[in-house]
Amino acid sequence: MKKVLLSIGCVVLLMACSNTESETEIIQQETVAPATYTFERDGTSSVSFGGQTTRIEMAGEFVSALKSTTESVASLNAKFAHTAGENNFSDADLNASSKSIRSKVAASTDFYASNTTDAAAIKADFDSWISAQVEDVFPKWDMYASEGNAGQIQEAGGGSVRYVSAKGIEYNQLINKGLISALMVDQILNNYLSPAVLDAADNVADNDADAVNEGKNYTTMEHKWDEAFGYLYGKEADITAPTLNNDSFLNKYLGRVEGDTDFAGIAEEIYNAFKLGRAAIVAKDYTTRALQAEILREKISEIIGMRAVYYLQQGKNNLPTDKGGAFHDLSEGIGFIYGLQFTRKPNATAAYFTKAEVDGFMTTLQSGNGFWDLTSETLDEMSATIAAKFNFTLAQAGS
């Protein structure tokens, strides 16, 4: 053992020696990472992502409303696809906003600009889950769920009451967890971090010339990167020291993954990549920017993959004794699984799983009486298939 370490030491020393010649060059190329996500031009912050914060807030009100039986399909759709000026939300600023959630679902440049067929099918999935919640689950709110029948089911030990479809699915969970990927992850990884968006039109020339947008303090490229950042950190009180768990979406689940000792450190890796990439844009260092984008694609995709496996395993563990608890886990899990099609492999143009593969998972989970019919074997097999494509093991994600 000592010998191995000594030889590593020698190699490291050699590397250190040989490095001296190119040191100057390296330093010139590398953007220096700032301590925090703080960027200023002429003494004023150049960071802006208000639109992302707005959509996270709209999504928060929307998913809460999915459990309110006084809502109708129309009123929920209006929250999902808000029109400026309509009183769809409790917050006046949201009502006044021209932003909408639905317009940004499956709407990234890389994945959907020339694939409106899949984009439309995905939006239609969300629409169908909203209708099913109102038409199939709301009327059975006070009935007990059973195989093939929607209704309520309580978690064991006097736990929370869950409201499920005839197949055991909590649509509000499927929609909530599905949105994390269809909205946040897709927009971050396949839109705002993409050269197709960052470098569109005159963005590079403008950024090189420090040509800011009219009336703004940022270049378009800077702003696009901030918008990616905003979908993850938009509800943080202080973006120089993110605390996580500040929304019901990606920010929360990054916090959950960070809390698993097998994944600890991921939050810092993601934050570091965001701030170094943004600094690289300021420094016109597009190589470093691209490297950070690839790190973000891998790590943010990992959040979705990890939670998908985690909930399948939790569901499996609860199925024999606690159907309510298991169905809740699986409802979260199916939402993360649906989201796998929006992930992005680093240095590639594809998601970790294709839409066809995801549709296959969805069919398996919902066949027959859905969650009522699931077996440990099916859930283990699916967990293993998902984990195999990521840089973690089933065991690491499962606990």
Next chain:
Amino acid sequence: MFRKFLVLFVSIITFLACSSSEEITPTIIDGFDRNALLENIADNIIIPAYEDFSGKMNALKTAGDTFSTAPNQSNLEALRVSWFAAYKTWQHIEMFDIGKAEELQFKFYMNIYPVTVSDIEDNITNGSYDLNSVNNQDAQGFPALDYLLHGLADSDAAILEKFTIAEDNDNYKNYLIAILNQMNTLTTSVVSDFKAQRNAFVISTENTATSSVNKLINDYIFYYEKGLRANKFGIPAGVFSENALPEKVEGQYKNDVSKELALDALTAVQNLFEGRHYNAATTGVSFKDYLVKLNRTDIATSTSDQFDIAGSQVEKLDNSFAAQIDTDNTAMTMAYDELQKAVVLLKVDMLQAFNVSIDYVDADGD
């Protein structure tokens, strides 16, 4: 800068290389007799506690039958006394979530609180219910009896009316009996199964996720963390919520028993740690001995001391935790904090010393 960092790195590596030669191998040479540990726990703690509880459960059911036949003040009082005696003994066995108890989810049918009053009242009104349904786990057991015997009305006279002159008085009596039968049946099954499996239990000493010893240790710590620390103290004191929730104390309708029940539970936890025989001063082979054997007397002593400290902090509280929370919740959270310190000793220090993996994950709560 970069080079300096590398030099430092190499120095650290060299340092590690030197110090690593003095390290002992990570394999624990564990000369502890886990079989003797399990024998002591099974024969001198679990079985006598089970037998005591079984007897008290039987007496409780008999008192319920008597009351149902003649619902009067003296039979109500006798039933309440039996309820409390059995509830106190229950505190000594809830932690044993093993064998039949685990399979049947015994504790979920015996002690889920607070109850959902609307579920109980709906069941009584409807006159038909499935007590084996998960939906009814918070409508039966000791907490449901607490509600029926102390919480149905403001006065004993008004409570008795529910069982006598109320239009659906038969439904109330039937529900009382149904709950008692359920509790008694489950108890009989759990106790007889454990006795039948005793020999298999005590020889299952390997360090695996499914061995008796690992499951027992995990159940023990889980109970201490969730059943005792969180349910009896943390949740009502508002440790996990915006506000205190005094209505979530154990025995909320009797009201002045939450401290006594909690102290019984804490005694049971400490007794198991120290291998003390049920209802006796004698001690046998214990987790504490195991730590000493592993040269971790420090953890062994700290844990016993911490239980004592937590116990004396609990002693200071009002007999009614609900009253304590209303008047001075700080005392309640101070007791919680002392209990929490023992969680770290058990869950981190003791488990690392034993080299046992934790088999439960903290629910993510959403």
